[in-house]
Amino acid sequence: MPKIVDHDKQREALLDASFRLFAEGGYDAATMRKIAAAAGVSTGALYHYFPDKPSILAAMFDLLTRRDIARVQGQLPLEAPVPARIAALFAFLRENVEYLRALLSLALEVYRHEPGSASRAYVQTALRSYRTAMADILGVDGTLAEMAFTFLLGSLTYGTLDPDGLDLAQAETFVQGVWTRFAAAQGGPVPASGSAAG
Amino acid sequence: MPKIVDHDKQREALLDASFRLFAEGGYDAATMRKIAAAAGVSTGALYHYFPDKPSILAAMFDLLTRRDIARVQGQLPLEAPVPARIAALFAFLRENVEYLRALLSLALEVYRHEPGSASRAYVQTALRSYRTAMADILGVDGTLAEMAFTFLLGSLTYGTLDPDGLDLAQAETFVQGVWTRFAAAQGGPVPASGSAAG
Amino acid sequence: MPKIVDHDKQREALLDASFRLFAEGGYDAATMRKIAAAAGVSTGALYHYFPDKPSILAAMFDLLTRRDIARVQGQLPLEAPVPARIAALFAFLRENVEYLRALLSLALEVYRHEPGSASRAYVQTALRSYRTAMADILGVDGTLAEMAFTFLLGSLTYGTLDPDGLDLAQAETFVQGVWTRFAAAQGGPVPASGSAAG
Amino acid sequence: MPKIVDHDKQREALLDASFRLFAEGGYDAATMRKIAAAAGVSTGALYHYFPDKPSILAAMFDLLTRRDIARVQGQLPLEAPVPARIAALFAFLRENVEYLRALLSLALEVYRHEPGSASRAYVQTALRSYRTAMADILGVDGTLAEMAFTFLLGSLTYGTLDPDGLDLAQAETFVQGVWTRFAAAQGGPVPASGSAAG
DNA sequence: TATGAATGAGGCTTCATTCAT
DNA sequence: AATGAATGAAGCCTCATTCAT
Numbered sequence A, B, C, D: 001m002p003k004i005v006d007h008d009k010q011r012e013a014l015l016d017a018s019f020r021l022f023a024e025g026g027y028d029a030a031t032m033r034k035i036a037a038a039a040g041v042s043t044g045a046l047y048h049y050f051p052d053k054p055s056i057l058a059a060m061f062d063l064l065t066r067r068d069i070a071r072v073q074g075q076l077p078l079e080a081p082v083p084a085r086i087a088a089l090f091a092f093l094r095e096n097v098e099y100l101r102a103l104l105s106l107a108l109e110v111y112r113h114e115p116g117s118a119s120r121a122y123v124q125t126a127l128r129s130y131r132t133a134m135a136d137i138l139g140v141d142g143t144l145a146e147m148a149f150t151f152l153l154g155s156l157t158y159g160t161l162d163p164d165g166l167d168l169a170q171a172e173t174f175v176q177g178v179w180t181r182f183a184a185a186q187g188g189p190v191p192a193s194g195s196a197a198g
Numbered sequence E: 001t002a003t004g005a006a007t008g009a010g011g012c013t014t015c016a017t018t019c020a021t
Numbered sequence F: 001a002a003t004g005a006a007t008g009a010a011g012c013c014t015c016a017t018t019c020a021t
Helices: A007-025 A032-039 A043-049 A053-074 A082-113 A117-138 A142-161 A168-185 B007-029 B032-039 B043-049 B053-074 B082-113 B117-138 B142-161 B168-185 C007-029 C032-039 C043-049 C053-074 C082-113 C117-138 C142-161 C168-186 D007-025 D032-039 D043-049 D053-074 D082-113 D117-138 D142-161 D168-186
Strands: none
Touching (some): A007 A032, A007 A053, A007 A082, A032 A043, A053 A117, A082 A117, A082 A168, A082 B007, A082 B082, A082 B142, A117 A142, A117 B142, A142 B082, A142 B117, A142 B142, A168 B142, B007 B032, B082 B117, B082 B142, B082 B168, B142 B168, C007 C053, C032 C043, C053 C117, C082 C168, C082 D007, C142 C168, C142 D082, D007 D032, D007 D043, D007 D082, D053 D082, D082 D142
């Protein structure tokens, strides 16, 4: 009988430690030794769970995406009108800015780390999951969803580069304004489904 | 009799080589040796122009920002109405996506590289220069300019992570639509100055 | 109720797996994990049978030598004349070249592995067993046996380094030729024998 | 102007240090750190001259082969009769046993280190050079040269595995005896060219 | 200025071995 | 007896940087 360790739980613990370090200083700055130390294990133990450094990253993205989606879907305001949904989205954003910024920065960094499509595949997968999740929250799809996602990415990027640069409250007001105007153009406050642009 | 070299010209050549490499694989992947080789000089020569690697990055950002601003201001459609200005901005965007994406990715990478505010200062400086330049092009300021800049950053980020993700033509139509609606709300096509949100 | 396993049988199975791996890539390339995996047991199990890696090697040599000698002695053409014995030796050689080459290479590798005479002892023991066995097969002793053994080792070495280098048929003819001439010189009976090298 | 170092001379010095270590404990035991230390340089310096460890081995084989051949050809007894040539060969052997044994062991070790023919190519090249050199010394060719080479390899192998195993004087006497008998079979003491087998 | 040899810390990874179960 | 998680030293190699020329 082997040493009693919940393999999957250990894996997750290691991935969490990894994310912490990746988020701080980026992929390269997070050395295997540091990750191991942060997780309280030896270097060798790391390799017991992951064959190499890139695969840690891949596993981490997978875990986080899965978790995030689950978390978001748990608190979906299913029948609310769009403005309330927008408010919910911004509330989520505000609560998780640091985390989301870190994730995005990491995604961008990884994306160029290897021209081989290997590492890019799971970043795209994650990205699309988040896009779908956002569209579900907003209750909007089509072009408007694309635009909203773009704006969201922009607000994360902007906030990362210049912490004093973007006022999220202002952004929310703006988005509400856009929605109102686009919905009005379609003939009244649309509840939860309207794709207005197209 | 020293070799006749225009010091500043050589410096720029080195910075251009640096950018090329940084853009390809990021800051870490661009080793001093590779930079030197790409510029056709020896490692030692590089250190005659820059004291260390971070300072190359700083100098590079400075050079590029300066250049870009000059370039943009040279072709400003000074008296055009906003829709034409939007079109001009997107035209510029389309012509320089790759370059702008690289620049943005690099900025984000650099931003994390050193927690010391040393490296972050010039990234913020650059960012603000671009933001101002964009506002000048659009002939818009205040909140609307902020929002436009956010959206612009988002489109670059999005396009980097998922090349098939965002249709720039669609984005342009959307932006034009937003402008029309916001301008209409204010009572007519505002020519070149309108801060509409607020 | 312990798992019913024949301890000695398991040991042999482990040693066979070891030899397979040693033969493929040498001593260093055969890691304990690979050996365990090849034998279908866990790393820990390996250590129940052998205290460490060198001792696996020692045990393996011992087992193989014992086996080989037994095998050879079983088919000794006890009363045949020398030329027939030479033919038998070469037949054996041809059937087991790969095995013998691997064994020899391994012996040489091991020999250097530890300057301490610990590991060298059993290699010498094995070597002498083989030399005796060969002398028995040939029915020759003294200097001639030494020379034959030298030649035999040479043919294995040669064949290992250059698979197209040595024609065993030619070698056999040559050896028969040498025997004929030496026997003739001694006035001994040279019965039904092969031609000389010419 | 760079630091004044004779690149080729340094390379040779590094290769000599490498051989010393390789000869002692084999390829794997000779770590890059040890090689560097033995040569009195840093690890990094080693990589200035050789891209990686295998290439050190390759370069070393090339250097040694070249050197040995040159050395041997310098002292060729051009017009001597075969028995004198045999004596010369054994004299050379006796003077260089340790070196030759090390070389041979190394060749065998390397040979199996990588199944890819990359590393094997230069071993075969070296081997054939030595074979040709030996044939030139002996003034013999064809089958007899092959057999002599085989015997020579065998004597090195034998001596490596069992230092008390083979008496080189005895071996020489034997080889002279073989030659005499084969030459006699052809009709008299052939001077310096005799291919007796063929 | 310019060259390129040299340094040495540190990165990723492997591996024999130990140990809790 | 058996399992497999864990250790940590050590291997190969890279890289920013320095220095003799």
